[in-house]
Amino acid sequence: MTNKVQNNINGKLNCPVPYSDYKKILLAHGSGGTLTHELITKLFVSQFDNPKLNVLHDSAVLNINGSKLAFTTDSYVVNPVFFPGGNIGSLAVNGTVNDLAMCGAKPLYISAGFIIEEGFSVEDLNLITQTMRKAADLAGVEIVTGDTKVVEHGKGDGIFINTAGIGIIREGIEILPKNCKPGDVILINGKIAEHGIAIMSKRQGFEFETEIVSDCAALNELVEEILNATQNIHMMRDPTRGGVATVLNEVASSSGCGIFIGENSIPISEQVKGACEILGFDPLYVANEGKLIVFVSPNDAEKVLNIMKNHPLGKDSAMLGIVTADNPGKVIIKTSIGTTRIVDMLSGEQLPRIC
Amino acid sequence: MKYIDEYRNHEVVKAVSQAIHKISEKYISVMEICGGQTHTILKYNFEEYLPKNITLIHGPGCPVCVTPVSIIDKAISLASRNDVVLVTFGDMLRVPGSVGDLLSAKANGKDVRMVYSPLDAVKIAGDNPEKKVVFFAVGFETTAPSNARSVIEAKKLNLNNYYLLCANMLVPPAIEALMNNKNVKIRGLLAAGHVCTVMGLKEYEIIAEKYHIPIIATGFEPLDIITGIYEAVGQIEEDRYEVVNKYSRAVSREGNLHAQKLIELVFDKTDKEWRGIGVIPQSGLKLKDEFYEFDAEKNFILDGIEVREPKDCIAGEILQGMKKPADCISFGKICNPEHPLGAPMVSPEGACAAYFRYRQVQQ
Numbered sequence A: 001m002t003n004k005v006q007n008n009i010n011g012k013l014n015c016p017v018p019y020s021d022y023k024k025i026l027l028a029h030g031s032g033g034t035l036t037h038e039l040i041t042k043l044f045v046s047q048f049d050n051p052k053l054n055v056l057h058d059s060a061v062l063n064i065n066g067s068k069l070a071f072t073t074d075s076y077v078v079n080p081v082f083f084p085g086g087n088i089g090s091l092a093v094n095g096t097v098n099d100l101a102m103c104g105a106k107p108l109y110i111s112a113g114f115i116i117e118e119g120f121s122v123e124d125l126n127l128i129t130q131t132m133r134k135a136a137d138l139a140g141v142e143i144v145t146g147d148t149k150v151v152e153h154g155k156g157d158g159i160f161i162n163t164a165g166i167g168i169i170r171e172g173i174e175i176l177p178k179n180c181k182p183g184d185v186i187l188i189n190g191k192i193a194e195h196g197i198a199i200m201s202k203r204q205g206f207e208f209e210t211e212i213v214s215d216c217a218a219l220n221e222l223v224e225e226i227l228n229a230t231q232n233i234h235m236m237r238d239p240t241r242g243g244v245a246t247v248l249n250e251v252a253s254s255s256g257c258g259i260f261i262g263e264n265s266i267p268i269s270e271q272v273k274g275a276c277e278i279l280g281f282d283p284l285y286v287a288n289e290g291k292l293i294v295f296v297s298p299n300d301a302e303k304v305l306n307i308m309k310n311h312p313l314g315k316d317s318a319m320l321g322i323v324t325a326d327n328p329g330k331v332i333i334k335t336s337i338g339t340t341r342i343v344d345m346l347s348g349e350q351l352p353r354i355c
Numbered sequence B: 001m002k003y004i005d006e007y008r009n010h011e012v013v014k015a016v017s018q019a020i021h022k023i024s025e026k027y028i029s030v031m032e033i034c035g036g037q038t039h040t041i042l043k044y045n046f047e048e049y050l051p052k053n054i055t056l057i058h059g060p061g062c063p064v065c066v067t068p069v070s071i072i073d074k075a076i077s078l079a080s081r082n083d084v085v086l087v088t089f090g091d092m093l094r095v096p097g098s099v100g101d102l103l104s105a106k107a108n109g110k111d112v113r114m115v116y117s118p119l120d121a122v123k124i125a126g127d128n129p130e131k132k133v134v135f136f137a138v139g140f141e142t143t144a145p146s147n148a149r150s151v152i153e154a155k156k157l158n159l160n161n162y163y164l165l166c167a168n169m170l171v172p173p174a175i176e177a178l179m180n181n182k183n184v185k186i187r188g189l190l191a192a193g194h195v196c197t198v199m200g201l202k203e204y205e206i207i208a209e210k211y212h213i214p215i216i217a218t219g220f221e222p223l224d225i226i227t228g229i230y231e232a233v234g235q236i237e238e239d240r241y242e243v244v245n246k247y248s249r250a251v252s253r254e255g256n257l258h259a260q261k262l263i264e265l266v267f268d269k270t271d272k273e274w275r276g277i278g279v280i281p282q283s284g285l286k287l288k289d290e291f292y293e294f295d296a297e298k299n300f301i302l303d304g305i306e307v308r309e310p311k312d313c314i315a316g317e318i319l320q321g322m323k324k325p326a327d328c329i330s331f332g333k334i335c336n337p338e339h340p341l342g343a344p345m346v347s348p349e350g351a352c353a354a355y356f357r358y359r360q361v362q363q
Ligand code: SF4
Pocket: B312, B313, B314, B315, B318, B325, B328, B329, B330, B331, B332, B335, B336, B340, B341, B342, B343, B344, B345, B352
């Protein structure tokens, strides 16, 4: 035993894995793109290394005394704290509910940890907790434990919230990227890029004729309806940070299949499209907080699409594309002018362009 | 945005492409000047629509790409001062200088801020009288008017803590430098639509006449670009060389006179260094003497910074269209968007970044 440990240590010392080429953490490490992945795989996964973590799903799936549980955590940092369509509180509840739902779990309990900067308005805090309560009620979860820390003025950006959640997974449900098969149909429950652009326009003081509103919402009810209707859902994921393109790339690379989508079939509002033009953003990489991408076997695709369209959170649902045997690990898009190209994983944050 | 969709219509673009196939016989290269156009060409994989005898060459019109290491070093050196707030456009943060970039300076706790307009920088100066606020002004003729306005505004507000680090470049002198370079063989030019919006077409008429080359003012949407190519090919096949405006929804022959006046009021032309290319005479802007107090280069000591160009980066040749990104030994290997060696791998308008993102050749 001792010997083995010794060897392990030596092994690590002799052949250190370069966990990052950067000496300091950059904002791009948190963007959800390639640098985030580099950090997660080379630092966190390589150290914490265990089969449950290594799946890298939205939640960990745990078998405890014969019950299958989903367990997840996420921290929320957003500027501005209040935005059209929600605030950091609704994000914190819905985000964790969605992470559980994406594993096919019924979300049950949530924790809430607050890191509050000295000087933060109590009235605002009250508004945030009210929103959290409402979001939890809507999603049918309870906030059952919590924590509060206050940091000195200047040491935090107003307020940070961490939530963790537990949900229960029904027998027979297994949602994993590796289950995707060529021919699977890829569906989305509505227009993309609304959360990211709502935040961005608020931050930059952009004025549009009608305000762009975040799509922040809990998806567990919709997911439950879908799972009740079919056993052929192979994969689900919510395209939050990094957007639709990032999710598709993740699924392509972990399933070993190719993905083919059509630019003209991506649902997006004219306003969001316009804002993206101005900012020089590709909406495929912009965050959503109330969207899910579903991979379903072709026979059930229409049925699921109809269920989605009939749900209040899915009236603009559409077929994004299909899973292919060609181009394994890659996402290919048919552009609006009829040509094809690769959709890459973005390396850092999208920064607004110069002219 | 319905309006934009018309310029991305499959049927229409295809029809123009077929028309090009019909008229095109000669083996020619056409250069799109602007990085925004390069981006569209790669994003929509234009090669599928062009006959094999037409090669598109990517030009120097990416403001981030042509900003030389020396001035980035100056920006980083200014950012490292505790009394300075360095303000610039988002794109500039990741461009490597001799050592590090502005994003790393920011990660090290320096006050580096990103804005959309230089007027935001003036506001920061007004709000922070105890700090010296330096706006790192990059871009072509398109950003020059708002940079000029920021200086006028700062003067009006009597601010004594607003400075411009001016790296504004001008496109026509760069085109002339390209035309004079024997290694560059281009038969037609797609001029950058938004630059023409500001400056008009007259400067291009002189160049077309002097070098016998058709110049087409072209927009940025797929239909704009393919129409620009069609016009250029048509002229080349018939040995004509005219300036034609194919972006008339935004461009007039005179340009935007008000914007031109703003530029003239605040700036003088000067020789400027372009990344990897060298100094091109009268190819950039500097503040006029009467705005001395706003000139960062005259009010801070910025000499003595040792400039190191990345050894294995061929940005200069890429920016002049003499080589394509895949010809660079570093491309996709030691140089990628996470670890850019040169600026063309950073900016979304840079040719190397566009090839990496949309083609992934040679990875
Ligand atoms: S690939 Fe990188 S190193 Fe090569 S020219 Fe482009 S920026 Fe420079």
